[in-house]
Amino acid sequence: xxxxxxxxxxxxxxxxxxxxxxxxxxxxxxxxxxxxxxxxxxxxxxxxxxxxxxxxxxxxxxxxxxxxxxxxxxxxxxxxxxxxxxxxxxxxxxxxxxxxxxxxxxxxxxxxxxxxxxxxxxxxxxxxxxxxxxxxxxxxxxxxxxxxxxxxxxxxxxxxxxxxxxxxxxxxxxxxxxxxxxxxxxxxxxxxxxxxxxxxxxxxxxxxxxxxxxxxxxxxxxxxxxxxxxxxxxxxxxxxxxxxxxxxxxxxxxxxxxxxxxxxxxxxxxxxxxxxxxxxxxxxxxxx
Amino acid sequence: xxxxxxxxxxxxxxxxxxxxxxxxxxxxxxxxxxxxxxxxxxxxxxxxxxxxxxxxxxxxxxxxxxxxxxxxxxxxxxxxxxxxxxxxxxxxxxxxxxxxxxxxxxxxxxxxxxxxxxxxxxxxxxxxxxxxxxxxxxxxxxxxxxxxxxxxxxxxxxxxxxxxxxxxxxxxxxxxxxxxxxxxxxxxxxxxxxxxxxxxxxxxxxxxxxxxxxxxxxxxxxxxxxxxxxxxxxxxxxxxxxxxxxxxxxxxxxxxxxxxxxxxxxxxxxxxxxxxxxxxxxxxxxxxxxxxxxxxxxxxxxxxxxxxxxxxxxxxxxxxxxxxxxxxxxxxxxxxxxxxxxxxxxxxxxxxxxxxxxxxxxxxxx
Amino acid sequence: xxxxxxxxxxxxxxxxxxxxxxxxxxxxxxxxxxxxxxxxxxxxxxxxxxxxxxxxxxxxxxxxxxxxxxxxxxxxxxxxxxxxxxxxxxxxxxxxxxxxxxxxxxxxxxxxxxxxxxxxxxxxxxxxxxxxxxxxxxxxxxxxxxxxxxxxxxxxxxxxxxxxxxxxxxxxxxxxxxxxxxxxxxxxxxxxxxxxxxxxxxxxxxxxxxxxxxxxxxxxxxxxxxxxxxxxxxxxxxxxxxx
Ligand SMILES: Nc1ncnc2c1ncn2[C@@H]1O[C@H](COP(=O)(O)OP(=O)(O)O)[C@@H](O)[C@H]1O
Ligand SMILES: [Mg+2]
Numbered sequence: 001x002x003x004x005x006x007x008x009x010x011x012x013x014x015x016x017x018x019x020x021x022x023x024x025x026x027x028x029x030x031x032x033x034x035x036x037x038x039x040x041x042x043x044x045x046x047x048x049x050x051x052x053x054x055x056x057x058x059x060x061x062x063x064x065x066x067x068x069x070x071x072x073x074x075x076x077x078x079x080x081x082x083x084x085x086x087x088x089x090x091x092x093x094x095x096x097x098x099x100x101x102x103x104x105x106x107x108x109x110x111x112x113x114x115x116x117x118x119x120x121x122x123x124x125x126x127x128x129x130x131x132x133x134x135x136x137x138x139x140x141x142x143x144x145x146x147x148x149x150x151x152x153x154x155x156x157x158x159x160x161x162x163x164x165x166x167x168x169x170x171x172x173x174x175x176x177x178x179x180x181x182x183x184x185x186x187x188x189x190x191x192x193x194x195x196x197x198x199x200x201x202x203x204x205x206x207x208x209x210x211x212x213x214x215x216x217x218x219x220x221x222x223x224x225x226x227x228x229x230x231x232x233x234x235x236x237x238x239x240x241x242x243x244x245x246x247x248x249x250x251x252x253x254x255x256x257x258x259x260x261x262x263x264x265x266x267x268x269x270x271x272x273x274x275x276x277x278x279x280x281x282x283x284x285x286x287x288x
Numbered sequence: 289x290x291x292x293x294x295x296x297x298x299x300x301x302x303x304x305x306x307x308x309x310x311x312x313x314x315x316x317x318x319x320x321x322x323x324x325x326x327x328x329x330x331x332x333x334x335x336x337x338x339x340x341x342x343x344x345x346x347x348x349x350x351x352x353x354x355x356x357x358x359x360x361x362x363x364x365x366x367x368x369x370x371x372x373x374x375x376x377x378x379x380x381x382x383x384x385x386x387x388x389x390x391x392x393x394x395x396x397x398x399x400x401x402x403x404x405x406x407x408x409x410x411x412x413x414x415x416x417x418x419x420x421x422x423x424x425x426x427x428x429x430x431x432x433x434x435x436x437x438x439x440x441x442x443x444x445x446x447x448x449x450x451x452x453x454x455x456x457x458x459x460x461x462x463x464x465x466x467x468x469x470x471x472x473x474x475x476x477x478x479x480x481x482x483x484x485x486x487x488x489x490x491x492x493x494x495x496x497x498x499x500x501x502x503x504x505x506x507x508x509x510x511x512x513x514x515x516x517x518x519x520x521x522x523x524x525x526x527x528x529x530x531x532x533x534x535x536x537x538x539x540x541x542x543x544x545x546x547x548x549x550x551x552x553x554x555x556x557x558x559x560x561x562x563x564x565x566x567x568x569x570x571x572x573x574x575x576x577x578x579x580x581x582x583x584x585x586x587x588x589x590x591x592x593x594x595x596x597x598x599x600x601x602x603x604x605x606x607x608x609x610x611x612x613x614x615x616x617x618x619x620x621x622x623x624x625x626x627x628x629x630x631x632x633x634x635x636x637x638x639x640x641x642x643x644x645x646x647x648x649x650x651x652x653x654x
Numbered sequence: 655x656x657x658x659x660x661x662x663x664x665x666x667x668x669x670x671x672x673x674x675x676x677x678x679x680x681x682x683x684x685x686x687x688x689x690x691x692x693x694x695x696x697x698x699x700x701x702x703x704x705x706x707x708x709x710x711x712x713x714x715x716x717x718x719x720x721x722x723x724x725x726x727x728x729x730x731x732x733x734x735x736x737x738x739x740x741x742x743x744x745x746x747x748x749x750x751x752x753x754x755x756x757x758x759x760x761x762x763x764x765x766x767x768x769x770x771x772x773x774x775x776x777x778x779x780x781x782x783x784x785x786x787x788x789x790x791x792x793x794x795x796x797x798x799x800x801x802x803x804x805x806x807x808x809x810x811x812x813x814x815x816x817x818x819x820x821x822x823x824x825x826x827x828x829x830x831x832x833x834x835x836x837x838x839x840x841x842x843x844x845x846x847x848x849x850x851x852x853x854x855x856x857x858x859x860x861x862x863x864x865x866x867x868x869x870x871x872x873x874x875x876x877x878x879x880x881x882x883x884x885x886x887x888x889x890x891x892x893x894x895x896x897x
Contacts, residue, residue, distance in 0.1 A: 084581070092405060101538075171759060175741075181748040
């Protein structure tokens with residue numbers, strides 16, 4: 001295989017991986033701290049895409065669209081946590097059933113507001129072209145996804161590792177009860193984490209919208225990849241979800257080059273493999 | 289066993305059951321159009337599917353996201369065998385049963401090593417893998433267009449015949465499931481649901497019991513899938529998709545987790561009622577979602593479970609002590625580690641001797 | 655150096671008063687009727703066999719297990735059933751039975767997490783007292799020995815001003831040498847803080863405590879000065895299984 005092709009596939013894989021990471025990061029964060037498998041994550045992702053598209057359409061500013069999507073996700077996260085999810089902490093099955101219902105509610109609301117059809121969410125002009133890498137065209141938008149993914153990872157990484165809030169979150173992942181005995185009101189922190197998780201999900205949707213198109217099944221279609229990435233990386237490990245995303249993206253890119261038919265099966269196969277060898281994911285370390 | 293004495297005082301229930309059965313058998317005559325007969329046919333089959341899911345979720349506390357896989361295996365298995373391999377209906381079903389048993393055992397052996405959310409994820413991965421497989425192997429399965437022209441046996445020729453076969457099948461499967469959950473094996477399943485660590489400490493090989501329930505419910509789902517495919521002459525990759533499993537979850541939760549018959553109520557609501565209402569009322573699914581969320585939050589025992597608890601409370605004299613009975617399975621699988629709620633292997637009765645489904649209420653512990 | 659803080663009016667009397675406390679978990683009575691007092695500036699031991707309810711008593715004081723009846727008063731203030739983070743902010747430090755050290759965090763992070771109001775001077779003093787932690791500050795707590803983890807857990811409870819320290823079986827699972835060092839440290843700590851100590855190791859308790867209570871099946875069955883229990887072989891045999 002030519003080096004040019006390898007580099008190009010690698011780049012394509014990394015951009016796909018970053019997209020996967022953006023899709024999965026909020027899910028990973030929420031599961032990591034709160035042990036809540038938020039099945040409505042895909043729907044928050046979709047809400048981000050729709051709100052961003054709408055704000056972009058109204059203001060003409062792509063950046064404002066991203067911010068609008070992000071804020072919508074954060075607000076939804078706060079509302080859902082404080083009114084519903086809070087009632088079911090310590091009841092993982094109840095949470096799964098609840099967030100499952102929220103998929104219906106959120107997705108149907110999208111249909112009522114924006115209609116059941118595919119809507120245009122164009123790329124902004126400055127991201128519509130492509131660059132040349134080793135003589136092959138590489139779309140600007142993919143570069144944007146790589147940069148945004150890296151940025152999100154860096155910011156969350158710094159927050160988790162350099163701030164007191166991050167310290168509380170990491171400690172809360174290990175032992176919630178012990179954190180409260182240190183005088184910390186974990187409830188507030190939980191609401192904050194849910195807001196952050198919702199914001200990340202929605203930002204992912206806002207950024208991925210022009211790439212994946214905007215339609216009412218967008219949420220469900222991306223829930224599964226998000227779960228796969230988080231499971232591969234290790235439930236509860238944020239860095240794991242970066243690694244999981246990149247692994248899936250790059251593998252898919254290479255497999256797709258040789259056997260396009262198999263590309264879709266790659267993430268499922270990877271997940272099955274990881275779960276069989278390391279049932280708690282690459283970086284997961286918690287007991288069964 | 290003291291079954292008979294348990295039934296006294298529930299004569300009304302039996303009358304109700306009899307009346308309901310009479311109504312169901314007379315339905316093709318009463319129905320204004322065959323359309324409703326076919327709707328009820330598919331509701332009966334989805335009811336069996338939901339009930340098989342309830343064996344896993346409601347009776348053993350196993351949350352699988354891959355149950356639709358077995359439905360799909362049954363549908364495609366029966367379809368391929370009957371259309372392309374020249375099998376007749378019954379031999380195709382026999383093969384489907386054997387196949388699904390082996391498949392469920394293999395998947396169970398691999399996935400039961402992990403629990404809770406992880407188990408849900410692994411089973412989801414398996415189902416999704418088959419989903420993709422079926423879409424990709426289009427020269428065998430017809431791909432995403434679906435598998436069409438499945439031959440119908442003569443005795444299953446018309447809409448009304450299909451309805452009666454589905455009805456009898458549903459009743460038979462219900463009685464079988466009822467028999468199972470009130471057997472000694474069933475009480476171990478309940479013990480696992482209440483507190484697996486405790487059940488293991490009492491000396492039960494919980495892994496084998498969980499494997500058994502996976503195989504049994506998998507076979508039941510596959511059989512239902514086979515019959516469904518023959519009834520509608522059609523199989524589709526969507527049968528195996530996660531949204532089918534999600535639908536099953538909705539049915540079981542709405543009807544009542546751990547009640548068996550709740551699955552049928554849920555299927556009735558999600559399938560025909562949903563289909564009829566959504567054609568008149570655009571926001572129906574949104575309303576449905578809100579109602580479902582409210583059920584999860586405030587009536588976690590579902591329709592049937594809540595009715596039973598209400599009747600139980602009414603029957604009990606005020607001020608009587610609250611015993612540690614399990615009641616209908618409220619899906620609160622508390623993260624009970626060692627030392628959760630008090631429990632003895634025979635104590636957690638899912639059906640406190642009331643309601644139409646509780647006829648067989650009283651098997652002793654193993 | 656001072657690890658505890660006390661106002662003038664607190665310098666006498668009771669720090670903690672647990673009054674007829676009862677706790678149910680499900681249908682089980684875990685605590686029936688527990689009454690105890692921890693006097694300010696003293697070390698009070700809470701003894702009893704495995705499963706007698708000692709941990710539950712501490713958790714209930716801490717607000718981790720809701721009481722079904724009775725009262726918990728802290729310097730005259732009713733804290734019964736208050737959430738744990740509020741209880742902690744009143745100045746109760748808690749060292750749980752399994753030490754509760756965050757294994758994924760470094761020792762320094764464990765201490766910083768606990769400190770509610772940044773006070774580097776106090777942090778330094780604590781590390782000086784627990785001198786073997788000094789070279790370990792940037793190690794992940796998961797890599798420490800049991801004795802070292804126990805020190806982290808106690809040090810962590812002291813990085814805030816504590817008016818009462820609850821310590822649950824600190825010597826559990828430690829090597830004899832580590833138990834010795836622990837005894838030294840706790841002796842230092844109790845000079846300056848009010849301590850309620852749960853301990854299975856009777857001799858360690860006898861060494862540290864001034865006053866003691868014995869629990870059996872969720873009830874307080876004995877109360878008296880530590881020295882008296884040391885002399886009372888029959889009670890010890892009956893409730894503690896030590897002669
Ligand atoms: N979560 C729980 N569920 C059921 N029983 C419990 C629970 N926690 C403690 N117990 C029971 O309460 C009793 C007292 O426990 P504990 O307070 O831990 O005792 P100790 O600390 O004195 O060993 C024990 O019999 C224990 O089995
Ligand atoms: Mg204890």
